[in-house]
Amino acid sequence: MRRVEHVMGFPVSLRIDGEGFDDTVADRLFAWLREVDARFSPFREDSEVRRLDRGELDPGRLSPGLTEVLALCERYRAATGGAFDVRLPGRGLDPCAVVKGWSVQKGAELLRAAGARRFCLNAGGDVVTAGGPWRVGVRHPEHAGRLCTVAHLTDRAVATSARYERGDHILDGRTGRPATGLLSLTVVAPTLTEADAVATAAFALGREGFAWAAARPGCEVFAVTADRRVRRTDGFPVAGSGQVAA
Amino acid sequence: MKRALPVLVLTVAGLIPLWRYTPAAPTRAAADPAPAPTVSTTPGSTVRVVAGPTVDTEKGPVRVEVTLDGDRITTVRMLQQPDHPQTTAAVPVLIEETLEAQSADIDTVSGATVTSDGYRESLQAALDAQGS
Numbered sequence: 001m002r003r004v005e006h007v008m009g010f011p012v013s014l015r016i017d018g019e020g021f022d023d024t025v026a027d028r029l030f031a032w033l034r035e036v037d038a039r040f041s042p043f044r045e046d047s048e049v050r051r052l053d054r055g056e057l058d059p060g061r062l063s064p065g066l067t068e069v070l071a072l073c074e075r076y077r078a079a080t081g082g083a084f085d086v087r088l089p090g091r092g093l094d095p096c097a098v099v100k101g102w103s104v105q106k107g108a109e110l111l112r113a114a115g116a117r118r119f120c121l122n123a124g125g126d127v128v129t130a131g132g133p134w135r136v137g138v139r140h141p142e143h144a145g146r147l148c149t150v151a152h153l154t155d156r157a158v159a160t161s162a163r164y165e166r167g168d169h170i171l172d173g174r175t176g177r178p179a180t181g182l183l184s185l186t187v188v189a190p191t192l193t194e195a196d197a198v199a200t201a202a203f204a205l206g207r208e209g210f211a212w213a214a215a216r217p218g219c220e221v222f223a224v225t226a227d228r229r230v231r232r233t234d235g236f237p238v239a240g241s242g243q244v245a246a
Numbered sequence: 247m248k249r250a251l252p253v254l255v256l257t258v259a260g261l262i263p264l265w266r267y268t269p270a271a272p273t274r275a276a277a278d279p280a281p282a283p284t285v286s287t288t289p290g291s292t293v294r295v296v297a298g299p300t301v302d303t304e305k306g307p308v309r310v311e312v313t314l315d316g317d318r319i320t321t322v323r324m325l326q327q328p329d330h331p332q333t334t335a336a337v338p339v340l341i342e343e344t345l346e347a348q349s350a351d352i353d354t355v356s357g358a359t360v361t362s363d364g365y366r367e368s369l370q371a372a373l374d375a376q377g378s
Contacts, residue, residue, distance in 0.1 A: 004374050013354070013374050081293050081315045122370060125357045137350060137369065139357025144368060146347040147355070160357040174291065186356060208313075214340065230343040239350075 010124025036103040084201035085173030101196025141183035157192035161203035181206030
């Protein structure tokens with residue numbers, strides 16, 4: 001079965017292979033993603049994130065979900081020496097970069113719990129796979145209709161950070177200025193929680209972000225530098241032309 | 247993690263053709279020997295990057311670079327490593343290639359598709375349309 005919906009500001013595409021999966025499985029997934037949007041969006045005045053930011057919530061008594069998200073944010077802030085920061089001076093609390101990967105990973109776990117063993121869940125370009133191998137193209141940083149590589153994924157997740165049509169939306173928390181040095185950076189990891197946060201954090205780090213992400217356990221990295229060179233880890237699951245399995 | 251072992255086997259099996267495939271002039275970013283320790287700092291920051299001297303071990307020469315925030319080590323990176331199976335397996339080998347635009351038979355696309363216009367034009371839209 002397939003379903004596409006627009007949630008959290010981006011299109012979410014679901015494909016489940018196999019018999020016995022009807023709309024109720026997809027309904028549960030999209031209900032969860034809409035709940036996440038209502039609770040954690042920095043663009044909704046009544047969200048938990050906005051209420052915490054305005055001092056209306058007791059930081060010691062937050063919901064388990066928000067506590068988990070903020071702990072993840074702090075872990076990646078510390079790991080990047082402050083380049084990845086969801087609390088930039090002069091800006092409201094914005095945990096979007098962590099919420100997306102975390103919530104879509106949880107959504108994938110809902111699908112597994114419902115018995116799905118072979119699926120591909122793509123949330124605005126960040127992908128969780130189950131079973132496989134799935135052939136995941138990585139969007140070219142400069143040509144929207146082209147790819148810069150194809151990865152073969154089985155039971156792994158992949159996230160790509162790049163400027164694309166959003167422009168300079170990732171800031172280096174150490175300087176407060178847009179991150180430069182990379183055109184795009186793609187991370188393959190066991191979970192989308194890790195892949196998405198590491199891709200964003202590494203992009204914020206700029207040129208040094210590649211080595212930082214490559215050193216994280218379980219992460220494989222493919223980066224395009226500002227001078228249009230590709231750097232990737234040896235273990236990045238590239239499906240080269242002519243080597244694509246049938 | 248009952249699936250871990252078969253997944254690992256599949257992954258390794260998938261990589262065998264890649265090992266046998268030699269890309270045009272691969273360069274090892276890791277091999278960058280320099281004799282003396284070097285230190286670089288960013289003004290107004292407590293972050294320092296320190297490259298150590300090349301040290302000879304029984305497996306071959308080793309050189310590391312350490313990033314410190316104050317007195318805390320935040321990153322350790324291999325600048326040079328022995329060409330020995332035990333060490334090459336542990337440290338990620340970095341590969342440099344030329345950027346090539348390509349199209350291929352794929353299931354999905356990684357890379358943000360934020361706006362509706364961007365999405366409509368994107369490959370993912372084509373794939374979704376194809377499957378419905």
